[in-house]
Amino acid sequence: MSEKRTSPHRETELLRQMLRIRRFEERCVELYSTEKIRGFMHLYIGEEAVAAGVCHVLTADDAVVSTYREHGHALARGLPMTEIMAEMYGRAAGCSRGRGGSMHIFDASRRFYGGNAVVGGGLPIAVGLALADRCQGRSRVTVCFFGEGAMAEGEFHECLNLASLWRLPVLFACENNRYAMGTALARSQAETDLALRAAAYDVVAWPVDGMDAAAVADAAARATESIRAGAGPHFLELRTYRFRAHSMYDPDRYRTKTEIEEWKHRDPVSSLAERMKAAGDLTDDDVRVMDKEITEEIDRAVAFAERAPLEPVEDLTRFVYSEVTS
Amino acid sequence: MSTRTARPARREDQAAITYREAVRESIREAMHRDERVFLMGEDVGAYGGCFAVSLGLLEEFGPERIRDTPLSESAFVGAGIGAALGGMRPIVEIMTVNFSLLALDQILNNAATLLHMSGGQLNIPLVIRMTTGAGRQLAAQHSHSLEGWYAHIPGLRILAPATLEDARGMLWPALEDPDPVLIFEHGSLYNTSGVLRPGPVGITRSALRRSGRDITLIAYGGTLHKAMKAAEELASGGVEADVIDLRVLRPLDDSLIVESVTRTHRAVIVDEGWRSGSLSAEVSARIVEHAFYELDAPVERVCTAEVPIPYARHLEEAALPQVPAIVAAARRVIAS
Numbered sequence: 001m002s003e004k005r006t007s008p009h010r011e012t013e014l015l016r017q018m019l020r021i022r023r024f025e026e027r028c029v030e031l032y033s034t035e036k037i038r039g040f041m042h043l044y045i046g047e048e049a050v051a052a053g054v055c056h057v058l059t060a061d062d063a064v065v066s067t068y069r070e071h072g073h074a075l076a077r078g079l080p081m082t083e084i085m086a087e088m089y090g091r092a093a094g095c096s097r098g099r100g101g102s103m104h105i106f107d108a109s110r111r112f113y114g115g116n117a118v119v120g121g122g123l124p125i126a127v128g129l130a131l132a133d134r135c136q137g138r139s140r141v142t143v144c145f146f147g148e149g150a151m152a153e154g155e156f157h158e159c160l161n162l163a164s165l166w167r168l169p170v171l172f173a174c175e176n177n178r179y180a181m182g183t184a185l186a187r188s189q190a191e192t193d194l195a196l197r198a199a200a201y202d203v204v205a206w207p208v209d210g211m212d213a214a215a216v217a218d219a220a221a222r223a224t225e226s227i228r229a230g231a232g233p234h235f236l237e238l239r240t241y242r243f244r245a246h247s248m249y250d251p252d253r254y255r256t257k258t259e260i261e262e263w264k265h266r267d268p269v270s271s272l273a274e275r276m277k278a279a280g281d282l283t284d285d286d287v288r289v290m291d292k293e294i295t296e297e298i299d300r301a302v303a304f305a306e307r308a309p310l311e312p313v314e315d316l317t318r319f320v321y322s323e324v325t326s
Numbered sequence: 327m328s329t330r331t332a333r334p335a336r337r338e339d340q341a342a343i344t345y346r347e348a349v350r351e352s353i354r355e356a357m358h359r360d361e362r363v364f365l366m367g368e369d370v371g372a373y374g375g376c377f378a379v380s381l382g383l384l385e386e387f388g389p390e391r392i393r394d395t396p397l398s399e400s401a402f403v404g405a406g407i408g409a410a411l412g413g414m415r416p417i418v419e420i421m422t423v424n425f426s427l428l429a430l431d432q433i434l435n436n437a438a439t440l441l442h443m444s445g446g447q448l449n450i451p452l453v454i455r456m457t458t459g460a461g462r463q464l465a466a467q468h469s470h471s472l473e474g475w476y477a478h479i480p481g482l483r484i485l486a487p488a489t490l491e492d493a494r495g496m497l498w499p500a501l502e503d504p505d506p507v508l509i510f511e512h513g514s515l516y517n518t519s520g521v522l523r524p525g526p527v528g529i530t531r532s533a534l535r536r537s538g539r540d541i542t543l544i545a546y547g548g549t550l551h552k553a554m555k556a557a558e559e560l561a562s563g564g565v566e567a568d569v570i571d572l573r574v575l576r577p578l579d580d581s582l583i584v585e586s587v588t589r590t591h592r593a594v595i596v597d598e599g600w601r602s603g604s605l606s607a608e609v610s611a612r613i614v615e616h617a618f619y620e621l622d623a624p625v626e627r628v629c630t631a632e633v634p635i636p637y638a639r640h641l642e643e644a645a646l647p648q649v650p651a652i653v654a655a656a657r658r659v660i661a662s
Contacts, residue, residue, distance in 0.1 A: 063412075097445030106444035113411065114444065118435050124401045125436060128408020128416075135364065135390065135414055142408075155431075158401030165396065319446040320480045321577075322504035 008281035011272060014056060014213040015282070016290055018048035018269045021072040023294050024081060027302065028071070028088065028102075032248055036305075037088045040117075041102045044072035046243035049268035050175050051076040053216025054143060054238075057224055061111070063142040065126040068103035068117035069175075069242075073145055079107045085301035091308035098311045099319070119180075120153030122146060123172075127159050130168035130233075141224045143171045148237075149180025151197065152189055160201040160235070167232035171223050172198065174237050175210065181246045182254040198235035210240030211266045241266075346516040348494035349379050349455075353417065356501055357387055360415055363501060366393040366402055367419030376421045377457060377516050403429035403454065407437050407506075410452040415501050420456040423472045423510065437506040438481030449504045453497065458486075459512040459548045459598055460646055466634035469642075471598040473510040473547070474605035477575040483507040484575040485529055488550035490520050492573060495527025503529070510575075512548030512598075532573050532582045538566030541656050542586040544609055545596040546572035549647055553596050556652035565660055575605060580612040587613055591622040592659045596647050601629035623662040626655040 025045050031037045044051065047069075055064070055076035066073040074084055079095060087094030088102055096106050096115070104115040113129065116122035126144035133140045150156050151174065163170045174194055178185055185192050198205035204226065208219040216238060223234040241263040245252040276282035343351070356363045365380060371394040374381035384392040395402040399420060406418040420426045426433070433454070440448045460469035477484045483503060487493045493511070500507040507529070535550065536557050545553035550571050557567040568586045572578070587593050593613055597606035606627045613625055631645040 099445050100443050104443045106447050108447040124404020125408040128405035129412045131405055132409040132412025132414045155400050158398035162401045319442040322449045
């Protein structure tokens with residue numbers, strides 16, 4: 001838990017961002033059940049503190065590489081909710097013009113590089129983005145989100161080694177939600193101290209309470225400052241938990257209700273709200289206003305998606321190759 | 327479409343050079359022309375390149391632009407993708423096509439896919455070079471011809487330079503291409519030499535390397551020279567062959583093939599890939615689709631025997647398409 005409480009404004013923003021993600025996904029569940037949204041959909045509910053905390057410390061020039069559980073990262077990165085929702089609807093106004101869906105949200109203008117649905121597959125891209133910054137003398141950070149399941153992939157080890165070898169400005173943000181789909185960490189990885197494993201590649205690494213947005217933001221700020229100062233890649237193990245199943249198809253048989261309930265006591269949204277109230281930085285009325293504004297934003301996003309046209313079928317094969325004008 | 331052409335080669339290229347030197351010169355020229363270009367791969371620097379292609383470039387350009395990588399194909403190919411996204415123009419070298427399978431996730435799931443999956447936002451101006459093919463007794467993990475697999479993938483441009491001109495000229499237009507380009511250099515070609523004919527080289531069309539009226543021989547990469555030898559042998563028997571060098575395996579340019587077969591009415595396809603599901607099968611299908619009624623005989627294919635490439639010289643030779651088999655296939659097609 002972070003002890004310093006110096007910026008009520010920052011915490012209000014963190015709370016608002018987490019609540020946006022929470023409410024957005026709750027609406028997505030409803031829309032999924034009415035078949036407005038199809039395909040695989042992976043919910044972030046429970047993990048909001050990670051996206052909110054990390055993205056809070058980034059500048060517009062920094063880059064974000066994400067996974068298939070990326071609604072929270074995209075929202076926290078500032079992608080318009082309208083375009084994200086339209087993408088979930090498979091509409092032309094979606095950020096990926098309906099070609100990506102829930103798992104493939106992209107926004108080049110906000111340096112949000114998706115939306116990678118092969119576990120571990122985003123890490124090399126993050127290393128390359130950081131390499132480009134190095135080659136061009138830019139002081140930018142590339143944040144790479146991935147789950148602890150990715151640490152069993154070869155690409156994780158190749159990329160930690162390469163980024164460290166070349167001292168590249170990458171923040172490896174490992175969201176340890178304890179389960180790779182249905183497989184508990186201890187059942188799939190011999191060493192469960194994740195920061196220790198990252199440190200084996202001479203990368204600065206430490207664990208963080210990923211249920212505490214302020215603690216995440218503090219850690220991310222420290223890490224990105226150090227990266228910008230030239231200290232090479234950093235690794236944060238963000239200890240978190242998803243309250244919902246892996247995807248909409250997951251019957252959630254591999255963990256106990258007791259365990260889920262225990263983690264829900266540490267809900268990142270309500271625990272930050274309670275802490276702020278106790279400090280006198282937030283009232284119930286503030287929460288109601290915030291919730292109302294967010295609901296209105298979601299309503300607008302849904303209305304936008306409902307109205308948005310479909311991409312014409314004649315455009316099916318566009319964007320396989322770049323459209324070059326001579 | 328852009329013109330995808332290279333500047334004419336420089337004057338000093340007039341002397342006889344090897345295919346290896348032609349590739350090296352193309353890299354050197356690209357590095358001088360565009361500071362965003364860099365070369366990255368296993369042993370491209372201090373070692374000088376597994377096949378000595380990049381020998382001397384580290385000394386000329388330094389370790390920031392001639393980057394030795396760890397043995398991490400997936401990481402450094404994916405880093406090439408990321409660097410391309412970040413505004414660079416990377417040339418990634420993979421030692422052999424067999425090793426490229428370790429990076430197939432990045433090549434297929436990211437390089438070939440990101441533009442479409444992002445609705446046109448993320449183009450990947452990346453060039454990946456690798457060695458392909460057999461003929462050097464390197465056995466079954468260094469000798470395969472898998473470019474046909476890559477030619478299956480939408481989003482990639484696949485090049486197979488078979489001539490000195492293409493070895494020298496294809497890289498620059500490939501770097502100008504906003505999309506990922508894979509260049510397959512057949513290992514048996516590096517030591518071939520000749521006088522380079524300077525001039526621009528495109529990366530969209532197949533090329534007619536010899537003109538004839540009786541039959542069309544279609545080849546690419548390491549098999550082009552075998553097809554040319556077969557054509558010479560056929561000519562001594564009075565049979566004149568068109569020889570088509572595919573050059574661009576994807577997007578496949580079938581216009582010249584169809585035009586040629588419409589004249590000759592007969593075709594033999596030579597492919598160092600395995601026959602089943604190969605590029606030769608695709609070419610054959612295109613002929614059937616576009617020139618079926620022009621054919622006077624069934625299309626024949628001369629491909630690699632469907633075995634992993636063996637080490638022993640006589641077995642390896644028996645596995646690969648060879649000139650006598652091409653000549654024999656052509657004669658059967660002529661006779662039928």
